[in-house]
Amino acid sequence: MKRLARLVAVSNRVGPVRGAAAAGGLAVGLVDALREHGGLWFGWSGRTAAAGRARLHTEDAGGLTMATLDLTQHELDGYYNGFCNNCLWPLLHFRIDLTRFERPEFESYRSVNCRFAQALAKLLKPDDAIWVHDFHLMTLAEELRRRGARQRIGFFLHTPFPPTEILTTLPVHEALTRALFDFDLLGFQTGEDLERFCNHIVRAYRGRARGDTVSAFGREARVGAFPIGIDVDQVHRYAFTAPGSREFARMRRVLRGRDQFIGVDRLDYSKGLLRRMDAFGRYLEKYPRAHGKVILLQVAPVSRGSIESYRNFRQELDGEAARVNGRFSRFDWTPVHYLNRALPRRTLAGLYRASRVGIVTPMRDGMNLVAMEYVAAQDPADPGVLVLSRFAGAAQYLPDALLVNPYDGEESAEAMHLAREMRIQERRRRHEALMRRISLHDVVRWRREFIAALRDAPAWRKVVRKPR
Numbered sequence: 001m002k003r004l005a006r007l008v009a010v011s012n013r014v015g016p017v018r019g020a021a022a023a024g025g026l027a028v029g030l031v032d033a034l035r036e037h038g039g040l041w042f043g044w045s046g047r048t049a050a051a052g053r054a055r056l057h058t059e060d061a062g063g064l065t066m067a068t069l070d071l072t073q074h075e076l077d078g079y080y081n082g083f084c085n086n087c088l089w090p091l092l093h094f095r096i097d098l099t100r101f102e103r104p105e106f107e108s109y110r111s112v113n114c115r116f117a118q119a120l121a122k123l124l125k126p127d128d129a130i131w132v133h134d135f136h137l138m139t140l141a142e143e144l145r146r147r148g149a150r151q152r153i154g155f156f157l158h159t160p161f162p163p164t165e166i167l168t169t170l171p172v173h174e175a176l177t178r179a180l181f182d183f184d185l186l187g188f189q190t191g192e193d194l195e196r197f198c199n200h201i202v203r204a205y206r207g208r209a210r211g212d213t214v215s216a217f218g219r220e221a222r223v224g225a226f227p228i229g230i231d232v233d234q235v236h237r238y239a240f241t242a243p244g245s246r247e248f249a250r251m252r253r254v255l256r257g258r259d260q261f262i263g264v265d266r267l268d269y270s271k272g273l274l275r276r277m278d279a280f281g282r283y284l285e286k287y288p289r290a291h292g293k294v295i296l297l298q299v300a301p302v303s304r305g306s307i308e309s310y311r312n313f314r315q316e317l318d319g320e321a322a323r324v325n326g327r328f329s330r331f332d333w334t335p336v337h338y339l340n341r342a343l344p345r346r347t348l349a350g351l352y353r354a355s356r357v358g359i360v361t362p363m364r365d366g367m368n369l370v371a372m373e374y375v376a377a378q379d380p381a382d383p384g385v386l387v388l389s390r391f392a393g394a395a396q397y398l399p400d401a402l403l404v405n406p407y408d409g410e411e412s413a414e415a416m417h418l419a420r421e422m423r424i425q426e427r428r429r430r431h432e433a434l435m436r437r438i439s440l441h442d443v444v445r446w447r448r449e450f451i452a453a454l455r456d457a458p459a460w461r462k463v464v465r466k467p468r
Helices: 026-037 073-092 103-121 140-146 173-180 191-205 232-240 244-255 273-286 308-328 345-353 369-376 409-421 424-440 443-455
Strands: 006-013 039-048 056-061 064-071 128-133 152-156 185-188 208-210 213-216 219-225 259-264 294-299 336-339 357-360 385-389 402-404
Touching: 006 026, 006 103, 026 039, 026 064, 026 128, 026 443, 039 073, 039 103, 064 073, 064 103, 073 103, 103 140, 128 140, 128 443, 140 152, 140 173, 152 443, 173 191, 185 191, 185 443, 191 208, 191 213, 191 219, 219 443, 232 244, 232 345, 232 369, 232 424, 244 259, 244 345, 259 273, 259 345, 259 409, 273 294, 273 308, 273 409, 294 345, 308 336, 345 369, 357 369, 357 409, 369 385, 369 424, 385 409, 385 424, 402 409
Parallel strands: 006 039, 006 128, 039 064, 128 152, 152 185, 185 219, 259 294, 259 357, 294 336, 357 385, 385 402
Antiparallel strands: 056 064, 208 213, 213 219
């Protein structure tokens, strides 16, 4: 593996460094990687400023350099609220019906990627390795190359990658795909996502895909599947030490012998929350013996509340939860407990441990770390059961979960019943198998494999023969 001096991580938002473990997700993997290699983390500051006053901020944080850039409100509206969340997000989750393309918003997207590149280029060293994250920054390498950057640049897509029939509905699909070929390495969550990308290059642009290399537009790039994972030991520790252990004990007292089903999701239409509520209602209808003996705890922090489609979705979900409660509640029992706020990861670990069934049923998801966290938080002697959507990337790596089609409410309801009634020997067998899987594909393996592949990638601007 070629040795490069420094790792530079780029993401839309820069997460906490000192509190990375508590934040979880991307922050855990990136902070450890940056500390290991000596690094810089660059992204949006989370602040808006007037035009001409949007500036770059740099600070040292635990030996790492944090560099953040302000955006104007106009940029935020066009780039983030507009093209990223009203167009790319639904498209990448196969929701053409919710995709709204506006060319000025795409121009804002390109403009912000350009501003990111202008600011970042001044901070780079010749032998840096640059790791760019997610769909917000698909044209960043193109802009960096225009400014003379010759460093190795990798891109990792955290969302699913859609098939050609969906992606080509986007009027600027070729411009975005062409920009990806200014990266040296393109990483995806699953083998299916990687296969869809390669098929798209061949079908839409008459490119070539051979082994771990794809070529189109006179360029070639390395490609690979790099499934993201979690810090398994950390999550387990959270569940069995304070404050997680206190939350577990408190929840068990509150439950008073009832069984808890738990769902933890960002308030987003891709997470399958409406159909999950409907499936839970079907479960209660089909199995009246469960009345008074189970509850569904749904934690759904508000997400992108300034976007109309998200506000509308929240109203629908509020109504569906109220419908289930209105139909089945008794004076001493409310079946759905629904929270619209984020909870600390240590608290969640205790709640996972206290839950007989974990329900992770997105309509489409890149990976889904909640599924893994639920498994890691269980007591091996008396573990809960994971009900998992077939359309989450995690399903490819966790076959011992109860896999369901979230579009089939009856199947999901039956899986809830099977999970609750499963004998302890079968629960232990499944949990042991799931723990082996999540321990094998953990966050350390994810970051090390991607960084190794990036540092071994061929030098940029290798010219290839144009495809026929």
